[in-house]
Amino acid sequence: MTGRPTSRDVAREAGVSQSTVSLVLGGKWTGRVSPATAAGVRAAAARLGYRPNRAARNLRLGTTRTVLLMVPSLTSPFFGPVYRGAARVAARHGFGVVVYEWPDLPGPAGSPFAAPHEAIDGILASSMAVEAVGGFPGTPAVMLDSDPDGPVPSVGLGVADGMRAIIAHLAALGHTRFGHVAADVDQWTFHSRADALAAAVGAVPGGALVRAGCAIDVASAKAAAGRLLDGPHPPTALVCDDDQISAGAYKAARARGLDVPRDLSVTGFDDVLLATALEPELTTVRLPAEDLGAAGMAALLELLDGGCPAPRTLPGELIVRSSTAAPPRGTR
Amino acid sequence: MTGRPTSRDVAREAGVSQSTVSLVLGGKWTGRVSPATAAGVRAAAARLGYRPNRAARNLRLGTTRTVLLMVPSLTSPFFGPVYRGAARVAARHGFGVVVYEWPDLPGPAGSPFAAPHEAIDGILASSMAVEAVGGFPGTPAVMLDSDPDGPVPSVGLGVADGMRAIIAHLAALGHTRFGHVAADVDQWTFHSRADALAAAVGAVPGGALVRAGCAIDVASAKAAAGRLLDGPHPPTALVCDDDQISAGAYKAARARGLDVPRDLSVTGFDDVLLATALEPELTTVRLPAEDLGAAGMAALLELLDGGCPAPRTLPGELIVRSSTAAPPRGTR
């Protein structure tokens, strides 16, 4: 016998029929196949090193047991953990996860159909516009870190609460003049951060807010932070939409001879690896990326099961490190 | 008609038989089907939004057109681009890529069989021991950034040349006392870096080398770099196995009041995002991650095609930034 053993080979080896093999190996034989026979089948399968042919099973069942995870960028350290959490939960249910990078570019980016994995049972779309899943009409989908009021179920991240926690922390330190170094990315998560930030600053007595947008990269962030620092009303604290942006803010500060945190406080968002690689270590909001992937996958599996997953929001957590301090004297 | 249209539906719509549809859509109809019929079939397929069923095709053809990419970590910013390069080339040939994170833990880590994607045509294994693909006997595999003398074809990275370039650069600056902050990871790529480094230092007149091992994380790297700096023969340049390790080296230096690069030069490896986020920006060796994925996939496709891919090595490139300078006076 050359090639992989089939269930027929196992049946022959065990001296039973194919259907018995299928029943036993499918785990639904209790009360229908004698324990002795079942044991024989198992032994035969083990002896032959049998593994079911996935394509055949998929064809028969009309299901692929595969979920597509769409992320805006694979380079960002945020999505590795999202994948890991999703894959872990999926594996427990016999599902696989294929990841597809959907560049969040303006305009009609390459259709997701360009992905060779058109055979998909469901979609998990992280941090992108709901339109992204529009390309798969009828395919069950769950959005991650997205507008909870959208047409598809979603698992959210407490980004608004995170922003409020940042401002509360900064206000308690004595800051009133805030600068928002904002990611110029049209995603719900960033709009949400901006809105929460503006509202929170509005609630601080004497609070003032200036804003500069940038792309999510260090150079662009440095330029944006620089514009704020050189402006007519330089802030004493720079609130950044993302840890990477904070790295740019650090650079802008140092280029102007400003010490972080003595002369300028800086905060980040996400708490990826970068946050502790920087000096000083970054005060930021930790987002539970792996839990997000896991909860999203759980919701999607529930959806595939015919259920109706309840909306969930996973809270962020303010991690105070060394990039924030009271504003310099004379600036309050 | 509910559900996805099948080739039979297309046949009916076009008024032809299934086999004609298969011929036309399979692209091998020239001289066997009249152009008019072919056009009709195409139109019908388009009208119905027909897409071939992957499971059925896989079953019939005995191939999955799917490749497994095994990486040691999804969190490292290095592997995102590897995936991207591999997926790009794969897509051009109608192949999909599923990524599997194989934690490079000591001992018998979870077998790759735990991966739900047992249906795989080939394997691309990046930066790991050749044993990793041992779990898939008979499956064509290509190793990336691994021992070129192993039993399977591989695409290498010029890490040894990179190390030599670093030492040449540092030696030209006047350094003779080097410290290697080494990743304590049992991978060919790190052994290769260590060997090349030792050999290069040996060729520097008066060259001396001390070494400390660490895990690939900032805190561990900081401790290791600290041990070197506090040792009896403190180096004037710290050569790090990885950009992330360099971040730890920066911290160790600053904790001791040492300025980089005035009092201490530091180099990295990989040139990931972190390299320009740090301050000062890191002198490092850029490794072409995306090219690596692309070249690896090209080699694997050639292998699947019955060919015998020639071994390749992609060169790294020394990127001189601001973390290296001449050693402080009196230390030569």
Place this chain on the structure above:
DNA sequence: CTGTTAGCGCCTTCAT
């Protein structure tokens, strides 16, 4: 309790 049978959708000879 176990075996027989009928497809899932596709591709590929073979016959027309």
Place this chain on the structure above:
DNA sequence: ATGAAGGCGCTAACAG
């Protein structure tokens, strides 16, 4: 130039 038929490996009715 086109159609009919068979089977890839599996599962789930239905018989026995």
